[in-house]
Amino acid sequence: MKKPNARQPKTGGPTQKGQCAKRVSILDAAADVFCREGFAGASIDEIAMEACVSRQTVYNHYREKETLFMAVVQDIMDRANAALFSILATFPDNGENLEDDLTAFAVRLNKNCVCNHDGKFIRKLVQTEGERYPHLFEIWRQQGPGKIGTALSALFARLSHVARLDIDDFDLAAKQFLALVNADLPASGFFGGAPTDEELEKAARAAVRTFLRAYGGKPATGAGQELREEPV
Amino acid sequence: MKKPNARQPKTGGPTQKGQCAKRVSILDAAADVFCREGFAGASIDEIAMEACVSRQTVYNHYREKETLFMAVVQDIMDRANAALFSILATFPDNGENLEDDLTAFAVRLNKNCVCNHDGKFIRKLVQTEGERYPHLFEIWRQQGPGKIGTALSALFARLSHVARLDIDDFDLAAKQFLALVNADLPASGFFGGAPTDEELEKAARAAVRTFLRAYGGKPATGAGQELREEPV
DNA sequence: GTAAAATTAGACACCATTGTCTAATTCGTC
DNA sequence: GACGAATTAGACAATGGTGTCTAATTTTAC
Numbered sequence A, B: 001m002k003k004p005n006a007r008q009p010k011t012g013g014p015t016q017k018g019q020c021a022k023r024v025s026i027l028d029a030a031a032d033v034f035c036r037e038g039f040a041g042a043s044i045d046e047i048a049m050e051a052c053v054s055r056q057t058v059y060n061h062y063r064e065k066e067t068l069f070m071a072v073v074q075d076i077m078d079r080a081n082a083a084l085f086s087i088l089a090t091f092p093d094n095g096e097n098l099e100d101d102l103t104a105f106a107v108r109l110n111k112n113c114v115c116n117h118d119g120k121f122i123r124k125l126v127q128t129e130g131e132r133y134p135h136l137f138e139i140w141r142q143q144g145p146g147k148i149g150t151a152l153s154a155l156f157a158r159l160s161h162v163a164r165l166d167i168d169d170f171d172l173a174a175k176q177f178l179a180l181v182n183a184d185l186p187a188s189g190f191f192g193g194a195p196t197d198e199e200l201e202k203a204a205r206a207a208v209r210t211f212l213r214a215y216g217g218k219p220a221t222g223a224g225q226e227l228r229e230e231p232v
Numbered sequence C: 001g002t003a004a005a006a007t008t009a010g011a012c013a014c015c016a017t018t019g020t021c022t023a024a025t026t027c028g029t030c
Numbered sequence D: 001g002a003c004g005a006a007t008t009a010g011a012c013a014a015t016g017g018t019g020t021c022t023a024a025t026t027t028t029a030c
Helices: A021-041 A044-050 A055-061 A065-089 A098-114 A117-129 A134-162 A170-183 A197-215 B021-041 B044-050 B055-061 B065-089 B098-114 B117-129 B134-162 B170-183 B197-215
Strands: none
Touching: A021 A044, A021 A055, A021 A065, A021 A117, A021 B021, A044 A055, A044 A065, A065 A098, A065 A117, A065 A134, A098 A117, A098 A134, A098 A170, A098 A197, A117 A134, A117 B117, A134 A170, A170 A197, A170 B170, A170 B197, A197 B170, A197 B197, B021 B044, B021 B055, B021 B065, B021 B117, B044 B055, B044 B065, B065 B098, B065 B117, B065 B134, B098 B117, B098 B134, B098 B170, B098 B197, B117 B134, B134 B170, B170 B197
Protein backbone atom coordinates (compact mmCIF):
# COMPACT_ATOMS: atom_id res chain seq x y z
CA MET A 1 0.00 0.00 0.00
CA LYS A 2 2.68 2.46 1.02
CA LYS A 3 4.87 3.55 -1.86
CA PRO A 4 8.59 2.93 -1.28
CA ASN A 5 9.43 6.58 -1.99
CA ALA A 6 6.65 7.92 0.20
CA ARG A 7 7.26 11.11 2.16
CA GLN A 8 8.98 10.61 5.50
CA PRO A 9 6.60 10.70 8.43
CA LYS A 10 6.71 13.95 10.40
CA THR A 11 7.93 12.14 13.48
CA GLY A 12 10.08 9.03 13.85
CA GLY A 13 13.72 8.07 13.78
CA PRO A 14 16.89 10.10 13.37
CA THR A 15 17.71 11.49 9.90
CA GLN A 16 21.50 11.64 9.91
CA LYS A 17 23.22 8.45 10.86
CA GLY A 18 26.47 10.01 12.07
CA GLN A 19 27.91 9.59 15.55
CA CYS A 20 25.59 10.92 18.19
CA ALA A 21 25.64 10.04 21.87
CA LYS A 22 22.65 7.71 21.77
CA ARG A 23 24.02 5.88 18.77
CA VAL A 24 27.37 4.99 20.31
CA SER A 25 25.67 4.24 23.58
CA ILE A 26 23.50 1.68 21.82
CA LEU A 27 26.50 0.24 20.01
CA ASP A 28 28.45 -0.18 23.23
CA ALA A 29 25.59 -1.77 25.08
CA ALA A 30 24.88 -4.09 22.18
CA ALA A 31 28.50 -5.20 22.09
CA ASP A 32 28.31 -6.03 25.78
CA VAL A 33 25.08 -7.94 25.58
CA PHE A 34 25.87 -9.80 22.37
CA CYS A 35 29.19 -10.85 23.81
CA ARG A 36 27.64 -12.00 27.06
CA GLU A 37 24.58 -13.75 25.68
CA GLY A 38 25.33 -14.54 22.04
CA PHE A 39 23.11 -13.48 19.20
CA ALA A 40 20.15 -15.65 20.10
CA GLY A 41 20.37 -14.97 23.80
CA ALA A 42 20.64 -11.21 23.56
CA SER A 43 17.37 -9.34 23.81
CA ILE A 44 16.76 -5.92 22.37
CA ASP A 45 15.09 -4.90 25.60
CA GLU A 46 18.21 -5.73 27.56
CA ILE A 47 20.36 -3.77 25.12
CA ALA A 48 18.03 -0.80 25.31
CA MET A 49 18.05 -0.89 29.09
CA GLU A 50 21.84 -1.11 29.27
CA ALA A 51 22.11 1.78 26.83
CA CYS A 52 19.62 3.83 28.89
CA VAL A 53 17.47 4.21 25.83
CA SER A 54 14.01 3.11 24.84
CA ARG A 55 13.54 0.05 22.69
CA GLN A 56 12.00 2.13 19.94
CA THR A 57 15.16 4.22 19.69
CA VAL A 58 17.17 1.11 19.08
CA TYR A 59 14.86 0.19 16.23
CA ASN A 60 15.01 3.74 14.92
CA HIS A 61 18.78 3.62 14.55
CA TYR A 62 19.18 -0.02 13.51
CA ARG A 63 16.33 -1.48 11.54
CA GLU A 64 16.46 -4.91 13.10
CA LYS A 65 18.48 -7.13 15.39
CA GLU A 66 20.74 -8.42 12.66
CA THR A 67 21.53 -4.90 11.40
CA LEU A 68 22.58 -3.94 14.89
CA PHE A 69 24.68 -7.06 15.23
CA MET A 70 26.58 -6.40 12.03
CA ALA A 71 27.14 -2.77 12.97
CA VAL A 72 28.68 -3.91 16.24
CA VAL A 73 31.03 -6.30 14.47
CA GLN A 74 32.14 -3.66 11.98
CA ASP A 75 32.78 -1.18 14.75
CA ILE A 76 34.98 -3.58 16.68
CA MET A 77 36.91 -4.54 13.56
CA ASP A 78 37.67 -0.95 12.73
CA ARG A 79 38.96 -0.23 16.20
CA ALA A 80 41.14 -3.33 16.27
CA ASN A 81 42.62 -2.49 12.89
CA ALA A 82 43.47 1.03 13.92
CA ALA A 83 45.21 -0.28 17.02
CA LEU A 84 47.24 -2.77 15.02
CA PHE A 85 48.58 -0.18 12.59
CA SER A 86 49.36 2.22 15.36
CA ILE A 87 51.51 -0.45 17.00
CA LEU A 88 53.25 -1.51 13.81
CA ALA A 89 54.14 2.07 12.98
CA THR A 90 56.27 2.44 16.09
CA PHE A 91 58.53 -0.58 15.68
CA PRO A 92 62.15 0.64 15.65
CA ASP A 93 63.89 0.50 12.31
CA ASN A 94 67.32 -0.57 13.46
CA GLY A 95 67.91 -4.16 14.51
CA GLU A 96 69.61 -3.37 17.82
CA ASN A 97 67.96 -4.57 21.00
CA LEU A 98 65.93 -7.02 19.01
CA GLU A 99 64.88 -8.99 22.05
CA ASP A 100 63.61 -5.95 23.89
CA ASP A 101 61.93 -4.52 20.82
CA LEU A 102 60.11 -7.77 20.10
CA THR A 103 59.08 -8.11 23.71
CA ALA A 104 57.68 -4.60 23.83
CA PHE A 105 55.93 -5.22 20.56
CA ALA A 106 54.37 -8.44 21.82
CA VAL A 107 53.18 -6.74 24.98
CA ARG A 108 51.53 -3.93 23.07
CA LEU A 109 50.00 -6.31 20.57
CA ASN A 110 48.43 -8.42 23.27
CA LYS A 111 47.40 -5.47 25.33
CA ASN A 112 45.75 -3.49 22.55
CA CYS A 113 44.66 -6.07 20.00
CA VAL A 114 44.51 -9.63 21.21
CA CYS A 115 43.76 -9.67 24.91
CA ASN A 116 41.78 -6.50 25.23
CA HIS A 117 38.03 -6.31 25.31
CA ASP A 118 37.64 -6.01 21.55
CA GLY A 119 39.90 -8.90 20.75
CA LYS A 120 38.22 -11.30 23.12
CA PHE A 121 34.84 -10.10 21.98
CA ILE A 122 35.44 -10.65 18.32
CA ARG A 123 36.97 -14.08 18.79
CA LYS A 124 34.13 -15.23 20.96
CA LEU A 125 31.61 -13.87 18.53
CA VAL A 126 33.24 -15.51 15.55
CA GLN A 127 33.30 -18.83 17.31
CA THR A 128 29.71 -18.50 18.43
CA GLU A 129 28.11 -17.08 15.32
CA GLY A 130 30.64 -17.76 12.59
CA GLU A 131 28.79 -20.83 11.45
CA ARG A 132 25.53 -18.96 11.16
CA TYR A 133 27.15 -16.02 9.38
CA PRO A 134 30.01 -17.34 7.22
CA HIS A 135 30.42 -13.78 5.99
CA LEU A 136 31.37 -12.78 9.53
CA PHE A 137 33.92 -15.56 9.80
CA GLU A 138 35.53 -14.63 6.51
CA ILE A 139 35.80 -10.94 7.39
CA TRP A 140 37.38 -11.77 10.70
CA ARG A 141 39.88 -14.19 9.22
CA GLN A 142 41.06 -11.64 6.67
CA GLN A 143 41.07 -8.54 8.83
CA GLY A 144 42.09 -10.25 12.06
CA PRO A 145 44.71 -13.01 12.08
CA GLY A 146 45.31 -12.56 8.37
CA LYS A 147 46.27 -8.94 8.70
CA ILE A 148 48.37 -9.46 11.80
CA GLY A 149 50.05 -12.44 10.17
CA THR A 150 51.07 -10.69 6.97
CA ALA A 151 52.17 -7.58 8.82
CA LEU A 152 54.30 -9.65 11.16
CA SER A 153 55.66 -11.67 8.29
CA ALA A 154 56.74 -8.48 6.53
CA LEU A 155 58.27 -7.22 9.75
CA PHE A 156 60.39 -10.35 10.09
CA ALA A 157 61.46 -10.11 6.47
CA ARG A 158 62.64 -6.56 7.10
CA LEU A 159 64.31 -7.49 10.39
CA SER A 160 66.14 -10.44 8.90
CA HIS A 161 68.20 -7.93 6.93
CA VAL A 162 69.19 -5.61 9.73
CA ALA A 163 69.36 -8.14 12.53
CA ARG A 164 70.69 -11.65 12.16
CA LEU A 165 67.63 -13.88 11.90
CA ASP A 166 67.73 -17.36 10.48
CA ILE A 167 64.19 -17.59 9.11
CA ASP A 168 63.37 -19.53 5.98
CA ASP A 169 59.59 -19.20 6.08
CA PHE A 170 58.43 -15.78 7.26
CA ASP A 171 54.73 -16.65 7.31
CA LEU A 172 55.38 -19.68 9.44
CA ALA A 173 57.62 -17.71 11.77
CA ALA A 174 54.93 -15.07 12.14
CA LYS A 175 52.33 -17.64 13.10
CA GLN A 176 54.69 -19.29 15.53
CA PHE A 177 55.58 -15.97 17.09
CA LEU A 178 51.94 -15.17 17.68
CA ALA A 179 51.30 -18.62 19.08
CA LEU A 180 54.26 -18.40 21.45
CA VAL A 181 53.21 -14.99 22.66
CA ASN A 182 49.84 -16.37 23.68
CA ALA A 183 51.13 -19.69 24.99
CA ASP A 184 51.75 -18.61 28.54
CA LEU A 185 48.82 -16.32 29.09
CA PRO A 186 46.35 -17.45 31.72
CA ALA A 187 43.19 -18.82 30.11
CA SER A 188 44.78 -18.13 26.71
CA GLY A 189 42.92 -14.92 26.04
CA PHE A 190 39.59 -16.33 26.99
CA PHE A 191 37.39 -14.30 29.24
CA GLY A 192 37.92 -14.13 32.98
CA GLY A 193 39.47 -10.69 33.12
CA ALA A 194 42.38 -9.27 31.18
CA PRO A 195 45.86 -10.43 32.18
CA THR A 196 47.86 -8.02 34.30
CA ASP A 197 50.79 -6.05 32.95
CA GLU A 198 53.19 -8.33 34.77
CA GLU A 199 51.66 -11.42 33.23
CA LEU A 200 51.78 -9.87 29.78
CA GLU A 201 55.39 -8.86 30.22
CA LYS A 202 56.42 -12.25 31.55
CA ALA A 203 54.62 -14.14 28.79
CA ALA A 204 56.09 -11.91 26.10
CA ARG A 205 59.61 -12.29 27.43
CA ALA A 206 59.39 -16.06 27.60
CA ALA A 207 57.95 -16.19 24.11
CA VAL A 208 60.58 -13.94 22.58
CA ARG A 209 63.36 -15.82 24.26
CA THR A 210 62.19 -19.14 22.86
CA PHE A 211 61.59 -17.57 19.48
CA LEU A 212 65.07 -16.15 19.31
CA ARG A 213 66.60 -19.38 20.55
CA ALA A 214 64.99 -21.03 17.55
CA TYR A 215 65.44 -18.32 14.95
CA GLY A 216 68.05 -15.93 16.23
CA GLY A 217 71.28 -16.45 14.29
CA LYS A 218 73.47 -15.07 17.05
CA PRO A 219 72.60 -14.52 20.71
CA ALA A 220 72.46 -10.80 21.42
CA THR A 221 74.94 -10.68 24.29
CA GLY A 222 77.37 -13.39 23.39
CA ALA A 223 77.74 -17.05 24.28
CA GLY A 224 75.05 -18.88 26.25
CA GLN A 225 71.33 -18.28 26.41
CA GLU A 226 70.92 -18.14 30.20
CA LEU A 227 72.89 -14.96 30.71
CA ARG A 228 70.37 -12.13 30.67
CA GLU A 229 67.93 -12.49 33.52
CA GLU A 230 68.00 -9.23 35.45
CA PRO A 231 65.61 -6.69 33.94
CA VAL A 232 62.19 -7.70 35.25
CA MET B 1 -0.24 -32.28 46.81
CA LYS B 2 1.76 -35.20 45.45
CA LYS B 3 3.97 -36.83 48.04
CA PRO B 4 7.63 -36.96 47.02
CA ASN B 5 7.78 -40.72 47.64
CA ALA B 6 4.56 -41.42 45.78
CA ARG B 7 4.31 -44.62 43.76
CA GLN B 8 5.73 -44.36 40.25
CA PRO B 9 3.05 -43.96 37.59
CA LYS B 10 2.37 -47.14 35.64
CA THR B 11 3.53 -45.55 32.42
CA GLY B 12 6.12 -42.87 31.76
CA GLY B 13 9.86 -42.56 31.45
CA PRO B 14 12.58 -45.19 31.45
CA THR B 15 13.49 -46.85 34.74
CA GLN B 16 17.17 -47.69 34.28
CA LYS B 17 19.34 -44.82 33.16
CA GLY B 18 22.09 -46.94 31.60
CA GLN B 19 23.19 -46.68 27.99
CA CYS B 20 20.36 -47.50 25.65
CA ALA B 21 20.17 -46.56 22.00
CA LYS B 22 17.71 -43.72 22.44
CA ARG B 23 19.76 -42.24 25.23
CA VAL B 24 23.00 -41.97 23.31
CA SER B 25 21.10 -40.85 20.24
CA ILE B 26 19.68 -37.96 22.25
CA LEU B 27 23.10 -37.15 23.67
CA ASP B 28 24.69 -37.05 20.24
CA ALA B 29 21.98 -34.91 18.74
CA ALA B 30 22.08 -32.56 21.70
CA ALA B 31 25.84 -32.14 21.32
CA ASP B 32 25.37 -31.24 17.68
CA VAL B 33 22.62 -28.74 18.26
CA PHE B 34 24.11 -27.13 21.34
CA CYS B 35 27.37 -26.69 19.49
CA ARG B 36 25.69 -25.23 16.44
CA GLU B 37 23.21 -22.95 18.19
CA GLY B 38 24.54 -22.37 21.66
CA PHE B 39 22.51 -23.04 24.78
CA ALA B 40 19.92 -20.34 24.23
CA GLY B 41 19.54 -20.99 20.53
CA ALA B 42 19.14 -24.73 20.80
CA SER B 43 15.57 -25.95 20.96
CA ILE B 44 14.50 -29.23 22.47
CA ASP B 45 12.29 -29.86 19.48
CA GLU B 46 15.25 -29.62 17.15
CA ILE B 47 17.27 -31.97 19.31
CA ALA B 48 14.41 -34.44 19.43
CA MET B 49 14.00 -34.30 15.68
CA GLU B 50 17.71 -34.79 15.04
CA ALA B 51 17.71 -37.71 17.45
CA CYS B 52 14.66 -39.21 15.73
CA VAL B 53 12.83 -39.21 19.02
CA SER B 54 9.78 -37.50 20.40
CA ARG B 55 10.18 -34.45 22.58
CA GLN B 56 8.62 -36.23 25.52
CA THR B 57 11.31 -38.91 25.38
CA VAL B 58 13.95 -36.25 25.74
CA TYR B 59 12.21 -34.95 28.84
CA ASN B 60 11.84 -38.50 30.15
CA HIS B 61 15.59 -39.08 30.05
CA TYR B 62 16.79 -35.60 31.02
CA ARG B 63 14.54 -33.66 33.30
CA GLU B 64 15.13 -30.27 31.71
CA LYS B 65 17.25 -28.46 29.18
CA GLU B 66 20.03 -27.68 31.61
CA THR B 67 20.28 -31.30 32.79
CA LEU B 68 20.70 -32.39 29.21
CA PHE B 69 23.31 -29.71 28.60
CA MET B 70 25.42 -30.77 31.53
CA ALA B 71 25.15 -34.43 30.55
CA VAL B 72 26.47 -33.55 27.12
CA VAL B 73 29.43 -31.68 28.56
CA GLN B 74 30.30 -34.52 30.93
CA ASP B 75 30.13 -37.03 28.12
CA ILE B 76 32.48 -35.04 25.89
CA MET B 77 34.93 -34.51 28.72
CA ASP B 78 35.09 -38.21 29.50
CA ARG B 79 35.75 -39.11 25.89
CA ALA B 80 38.47 -36.49 25.50
CA ASN B 81 40.19 -37.64 28.67
CA ALA B 82 40.20 -41.25 27.57
CA ALA B 83 41.73 -40.25 24.25
CA LEU B 84 44.46 -38.20 25.94
CA PHE B 85 45.59 -41.04 28.18
CA SER B 86 45.51 -43.51 25.36
CA ILE B 87 47.89 -41.28 23.41
CA LEU B 88 50.22 -40.61 26.33
CA ALA B 89 50.48 -44.32 27.07
CA THR B 90 52.08 -45.05 23.71
CA PHE B 91 54.93 -42.55 23.78
CA PRO B 92 58.21 -44.47 23.31
CA ASP B 93 60.39 -44.74 26.39
CA ASN B 94 63.76 -44.32 24.74
CA GLY B 95 64.88 -40.92 23.57
CA GLU B 96 65.94 -41.95 20.10
CA ASN B 97 64.13 -40.42 17.14
CA LEU B 98 62.92 -37.65 19.37
CA GLU B 99 61.86 -35.47 16.46
CA ASP B 100 59.79 -38.18 14.86
CA ASP B 101 58.31 -39.29 18.14
CA LEU B 102 57.27 -35.77 19.07
CA THR B 103 55.83 -35.18 15.64
CA ALA B 104 53.78 -38.36 15.75
CA PHE B 105 52.64 -37.45 19.23
CA ALA B 106 51.58 -33.97 18.14
CA VAL B 107 49.65 -35.35 15.20
CA ARG B 108 47.78 -37.82 17.36
CA LEU B 109 47.09 -35.21 20.01
CA ASN B 110 45.62 -32.79 17.52
CA LYS B 111 43.75 -35.45 15.66
CA ASN B 112 42.15 -37.12 18.67
CA CYS B 113 41.93 -34.42 21.30
CA VAL B 114 42.32 -30.86 20.08
CA CYS B 115 41.11 -30.63 16.50
CA ASN B 116 38.55 -33.37 16.48
CA HIS B 117 34.87 -32.82 16.92
CA ASP B 118 34.92 -33.11 20.69
CA GLY B 119 37.78 -30.71 21.15
CA LYS B 120 36.30 -28.00 19.02
CA PHE B 121 32.93 -28.55 20.59
CA ILE B 122 34.09 -28.17 24.13
CA ARG B 123 36.17 -25.08 23.43
CA LYS B 124 33.35 -23.40 21.64
CA LEU B 125 30.95 -24.28 24.38
CA VAL B 126 33.24 -23.03 27.09
CA GLN B 127 33.68 -19.75 25.33
CA THR B 128 29.99 -19.39 24.67
CA GLU B 129 28.56 -20.52 27.98
CA GLY B 130 31.52 -20.34 30.34
CA GLU B 131 30.43 -17.00 31.68
CA ARG B 132 26.93 -18.22 32.40
CA TYR B 133 28.21 -21.44 33.99
CA PRO B 134 31.53 -20.72 35.72
CA HIS B 135 31.43 -24.29 36.95
CA LEU B 136 31.71 -25.41 33.33
CA PHE B 137 34.67 -23.16 32.69
CA GLU B 138 36.50 -24.44 35.75
CA ILE B 139 35.93 -28.10 34.90
CA TRP B 140 37.19 -27.55 31.40
CA ARG B 141 40.28 -25.67 32.49
CA GLN B 142 41.29 -28.42 34.90
CA GLN B 143 40.42 -31.43 32.80
CA GLY B 144 41.33 -29.92 29.44
CA PRO B 145 44.39 -27.72 29.04
CA GLY B 146 45.38 -28.33 32.63
CA LYS B 147 45.57 -32.07 32.23
CA ILE B 148 47.29 -31.93 28.87
CA GLY B 149 49.73 -29.35 30.22
CA THR B 150 50.82 -31.31 33.27
CA ALA B 151 51.03 -34.54 31.32
CA LEU B 152 53.19 -32.91 28.70
CA SER B 153 55.29 -31.22 31.32
CA ALA B 154 55.95 -34.60 32.94
CA LEU B 155 56.76 -36.08 29.58
CA PHE B 156 59.39 -33.43 28.91
CA ALA B 157 60.88 -33.92 32.34
CA ARG B 158 61.22 -37.61 31.61
CA LEU B 159 62.58 -36.99 28.12
CA SER B 160 65.16 -34.50 29.28
CA HIS B 161 66.92 -37.38 31.00
CA VAL B 162 67.05 -39.82 28.13
CA ALA B 163 67.36 -37.32 25.28
CA ARG B 164 69.38 -34.14 25.39
CA LEU B 165 66.88 -31.37 26.06
CA ASP B 166 67.85 -27.97 27.40
CA ILE B 167 64.65 -27.08 29.25
CA ASP B 168 64.66 -25.07 32.43
CA ASP B 169 60.89 -24.65 32.87
CA PHE B 170 58.96 -27.75 31.93
CA ASP B 171 55.52 -26.18 32.36
CA LEU B 172 56.44 -23.31 30.10
CA ALA B 173 57.92 -25.64 27.53
CA ALA B 174 54.74 -27.71 27.57
CA LYS B 175 52.60 -24.65 26.94
CA GLN B 176 54.86 -23.47 24.18
CA PHE B 177 54.88 -26.87 22.57
CA LEU B 178 51.09 -26.94 22.50
CA ALA B 179 50.96 -23.42 21.14
CA LEU B 180 53.46 -24.17 18.39
CA VAL B 181 51.63 -27.29 17.37
CA ASN B 182 48.49 -25.28 16.83
CA ALA B 183 50.20 -22.25 15.32
CA ASP B 184 50.13 -23.37 11.72
CA LEU B 185 46.75 -25.05 11.61
CA PRO B 186 44.21 -23.41 9.32
CA ALA B 187 41.62 -21.52 11.34
CA SER B 188 43.49 -22.53 14.50
CA GLY B 189 41.20 -25.36 15.41
CA PHE B 190 38.07 -23.33 14.91
CA PHE B 191 35.22 -24.88 13.00
CA GLY B 192 35.18 -25.07 9.22
CA GLY B 193 36.01 -28.73 8.93
CA ALA B 194 38.83 -30.69 10.51
CA PRO B 195 42.32 -30.21 9.03
CA THR B 196 43.48 -32.93 6.69
CA ASP B 197 46.12 -35.45 7.63
CA GLU B 198 48.66 -33.67 5.46
CA GLU B 199 47.98 -30.35 7.18
CA LEU B 200 48.26 -31.95 10.60
CA GLU B 201 51.53 -33.63 9.68
CA LYS B 202 53.00 -30.48 8.18
CA ALA B 203 51.98 -28.32 11.14
CA ALA B 204 53.34 -30.83 13.62
CA ARG B 205 56.65 -31.15 11.81
CA ALA B 206 57.15 -27.40 11.63
CA ALA B 207 56.26 -27.03 15.29
CA VAL B 208 58.58 -29.78 16.47
CA ARG B 209 61.42 -28.44 14.38
CA THR B 210 61.12 -24.99 15.89
CA PHE B 211 60.68 -26.46 19.35
CA LEU B 212 63.82 -28.53 19.05
CA ARG B 213 65.76 -25.65 17.57
CA ALA B 214 64.93 -23.76 20.73
CA TYR B 215 65.18 -26.54 23.29
CA GLY B 216 67.08 -29.39 21.69
CA GLY B 217 70.58 -29.53 23.14
CA LYS B 218 72.08 -31.22 20.12
CA PRO B 219 70.61 -31.49 16.61
CA ALA B 220 69.73 -35.12 15.89
CA THR B 221 71.72 -35.55 12.71
CA GLY B 222 74.71 -33.34 13.27
CA ALA B 223 75.66 -29.82 12.36
CA GLY B 224 73.17 -27.38 10.81
CA GLN B 225 69.45 -27.22 11.17
CA GLU B 226 68.55 -27.13 7.48
CA LEU B 227 69.84 -30.59 6.67
CA ARG B 228 66.89 -32.89 7.12
CA GLU B 229 64.18 -32.02 4.65
CA GLU B 230 63.46 -35.22 2.72
CA PRO B 231 60.92 -37.30 4.59
CA VAL B 232 57.59 -35.62 3.89
C1' DG C 1 8.87 30.85 21.88
C1' DT C 2 8.03 27.85 18.32
C1' DA C 3 8.34 24.23 15.13
C1' DA C 4 10.55 20.19 13.73
C1' DA C 5 13.08 16.24 15.05
C1' DA C 6 14.07 12.80 18.33
C1' DT C 7 12.78 10.11 22.05
C1' DT C 8 9.77 7.74 25.25
C1' DA C 9 6.38 4.47 27.43
C1' DG C 10 3.24 1.40 26.55
C1' DA C 11 0.13 -1.53 24.06
C1' DC C 12 -0.07 -4.78 20.57
C1' DA C 13 -0.01 -9.00 17.25
C1' DC C 14 2.71 -12.66 16.27
C1' DC C 15 5.70 -16.36 16.95
C1' DA C 16 8.86 -19.74 19.10
C1' DT C 17 10.00 -22.15 23.09
C1' DT C 18 9.64 -24.69 27.50
C1' DG C 19 7.75 -28.04 30.17
C1' DT C 20 3.33 -30.72 31.34
C1' DC C 21 -0.29 -33.74 30.41
C1' DT C 22 -3.03 -37.44 28.20
C1' DA C 23 -4.46 -41.02 25.38
C1' DA C 24 -2.90 -44.04 21.98
C1' DT C 25 0.66 -46.98 20.27
C1' DT C 26 4.81 -49.74 19.91
C1' DC C 27 8.35 -52.69 21.89
C1' DG C 28 10.33 -56.45 24.48
C1' DT C 29 9.78 -60.42 27.07
C1' DC C 30 7.68 -64.22 28.99
C1' DG D 1 -0.83 -63.38 22.66
C1' DA D 2 -0.52 -60.77 26.90
C1' DC D 3 1.46 -57.72 29.91
C1' DG D 4 4.09 -53.81 31.42
C1' DA D 5 7.46 -50.55 30.12
C1' DA D 6 8.75 -47.22 26.79
C1' DT D 7 7.58 -44.22 23.32
C1' DT D 8 4.75 -41.25 20.48
C1' DA D 9 1.81 -37.35 18.70
C1' DG D 10 -0.56 -33.73 19.91
C1' DA D 11 -2.80 -30.32 22.76
C1' DC D 12 -1.89 -27.07 26.21
C1' DA D 13 -0.66 -22.87 29.34
C1' DA D 14 2.91 -19.88 30.37
C1' DT D 15 6.63 -17.18 29.11
C1' DG D 16 9.46 -14.17 26.66
C1' DG D 17 11.08 -12.51 22.46
C1' DT D 18 10.60 -9.40 17.94
C1' DG D 19 9.07 -5.75 15.47
C1' DT D 20 5.13 -2.23 14.77
C1' DC D 21 2.29 1.39 16.08
C1' DT D 22 0.58 5.51 18.52
C1' DA D 23 0.23 9.32 21.34
C1' DA D 24 2.72 12.01 24.50
C1' DT D 25 6.94 14.21 25.76
C1' DT D 26 11.53 16.03 25.49
C1' DT D 27 15.33 17.94 22.95
C1' DT D 28 17.31 20.85 19.41
C1' DA D 29 17.61 24.57 16.18
C1' DC D 30 16.10 28.82 14.58
